Amino acid sequence: MIWKIAERKRGSDKSRLTGKGTRLLAILGTTLAATVGVTAVASAAPAGCASGYACFWEDHSYVTDGSPYNEVRFYMYYTDFNYLNYTTNKDAHDNVSSLYNNGNSQSIYVYKNENFGGQAFGLSKTVGDNDLSNSSGGAPGGFNDSIDSGCFTGWC
Ligand SMILES: [Ca+2]
Numbered sequence: 001m002i003w004k005i006a007e008r009k010r011g012s013d014k015s016r017l018t019g020k021g022t023r024l025l026a027i028l029g030t031t032l033a034a035t036v037g038v039t040a041v042a043s044a045a046p047a048g049c050a051s052g053y054a055c056f057w058e059d060h061s062y063v064t065d066g067s068p069y070n071e072v073r074f075y076m077y078y079t080d081f082n083y084l085n086y087t088t089n090k091d092a093h094d095n096v097s098s099l100y101n102n103g104n105s106q107s108i109y110v111y112k113n114e115n116f117g118g119q120a121f122g123l124s125k126t127v128g129d130n131d132l133s134n135s136s137g138g139a140p141g142g143f144n145d146s147i148d149s150g151c152f153t154g155w156c
Pocket residue numbers: 058059060095096097145
């Protein structure tokens with residue numbers, strides 16, 4: 001139910017700095033912090049995910065085609081994973097199956113649609129999910145091979 005709060009229409013970037021958006025983030029942050037606190041345990045960053053970044057892999061277990069270094073990542077935010085390429089030059093649209101927030105202080109939010117649209121979930125710093133195809137780990141179920149944008153708190 002809380003994920004519905006995060007649903008936003010594409011092209012609503014204009015509202016990202018409005019009071020409404022700020023309140024939405026504040027509500028989300030509170031709700032997500034409570035949720036993540038009981039369902040996810042911080043873990044060591046996967047190989048290949050540099051400090052300060054949110055990292056994404058095409059396959060489960062923090063790898064793409066067997067390599068932990070074949071990832072996509074962002075710092076601050078990224079609005080369209082169609083234009084975010086793995087080192088093998090394939091884009092990350094609708095294929096991420098594991099992710100990790102290696103940020104230094106902020107939570108990340110990831111969305112099913114481009115431009116922070118559609119269903120979303122949050123991950124606290126140093127929390128990941130090594131398999132989006134199940135509901136265990138830091139992410140809820142239902143997000144495998146669907147993510148298309150993401151941001152650190154305050155950049156959505
Ligand atoms: Ca995948």
